[in-house]
Amino acid sequence: MSPLILLAGGYEGQIHTLSFDPDANPPTLKLTSSAKCGLAPTWLVLSPTSPTLYVADEWGAGPSVLTSHTISPSGALTLTSATRSGAAETDEWPCHASLLLSTAPPRLLVATYQGCTLSSIPLLATGEFDTTEEGGGRQTISFLGTGETGPLAWRQDQDHPHAATVDPTGGFVVVPDLGTDCLKVLRVNAVGDLVRGTDVALTAGDGPRHVLFSVLASGETVLYVLNELSNSISSFAVAYPPTSLFPTFTPLQSSLSLLPSSPHPHQTDFSSWHAAELKLSRDGRTMIASNRAEGHDPANPPPGAEDVLALFEVDSRSGTLDQSSRKLVGSGGRAPRHLSLSSERVGAQDSDMEWVAVALHDSDEVVISELAGGELREVVRLKGAGKPACVLWVN
Secondary structure (H helix, E strand, O other), rough: OOOEEEEEEEEEOOOEEEEEOOOOOOOOOEEEEEEEEEOOEEEEEEEEEEEEEEEEEEEHHHHHHHEEEOOOOOEEEEEEEEEOOOOOOOOOOOEEEEEEEOOOOEEEEEEEEOEEEEEEEOOOOOOOOOOOOOOOOOOOEOOOOOOOOOOOOOOOOOOOOOOEEEEEEEEEEEEEEOOEEEEEEEEEEOOOOEHHHHHOOOOOOOOEEEEEEEEEOOOOOOEEEEOOOOEEEEEEEOOOOOOOOOEEEEEEEEEEEOOOOOOOOOOOOOOEEEEEEEEOOOOOOOOEEEEOOOOOOOOOOOOOOOEEEEEEEEEOOOOEEEEEEEEEEOOOOOOOEEEEEEEHOOOOOOOEEEEEEEEEEOOOOEEEEEEEEEEEEEEEEEEEOOOEEEEOOOO
């Protein structure tokens, strides 16, 4: 097997191209090139149809908050276009983006945490942003003041959309709102515009961050919600009534904890622990969620304070998580802000080994582990990865 390519973006203003060779003895993970990209390129999106990368600069300002890049066979990046992330020019904090491919033209959906918006940005056939007036079709929805804020005032001071995820039908978008403890559901209408429906309420103080859809073997759909502030996972059965314009969300499980029995020795409680990402294995049997214990100086973290990943067995019939099966394993470092599976890459085969890449922001590492039989085994790590906040498999 040829070495696999990954891209890692983070808080040092660069996107690093990494080469992972699982067949080397021992396996290797090397930095092969780097590209300057704003102040904090903390969210990356790969096109499944072309060698294009979309980047959200979390701390950027002005017209280059969002950028598109072509990816060479070696993983090197070339900037192709740029645009703003929301309606304003500053103080937006784009924190998540995804592709909406069911519309013509396709669009990049961008959630801004501080700007409190969801933007739908049309894309050209080349993959670049369509910023022309006639190409327009750009839509920005403000969520400011559209929900009742949660009980944790230090984080839930206003609506804080934290992601925008397209459902399996391509007809709906779910936006977890960390500030108001709800899921905002939007429909894609006939001309590609987003139309708001009724919010789905979560438990007060959950602070939903990301969501993940799964289609079971039965054809039924389950939505999993990662709750950042309560460090938990919730799930819903999703149905599409033919007489309704919007899907229904029926609770399956609520607030399954990701926390260990006690915090790190240098901590008195879990107030600084914040769940970050969740992924479902290729076979649908293992759910992985990351948790960050952030209450320390990233430049001088306490020794031995390794953050954890939580692994759950998934019932293949109902999609529910078996809480008794939960295993907490070391993430390999501190602040696992993002993780991705090699099975998500373009061209992945069912016969390929499944690898998990974890972006460890505070310890400045990318760690790759083998996932097999619901177990993780670390195989290699790279230090000095640009304070990584997001890591993706390219091929």
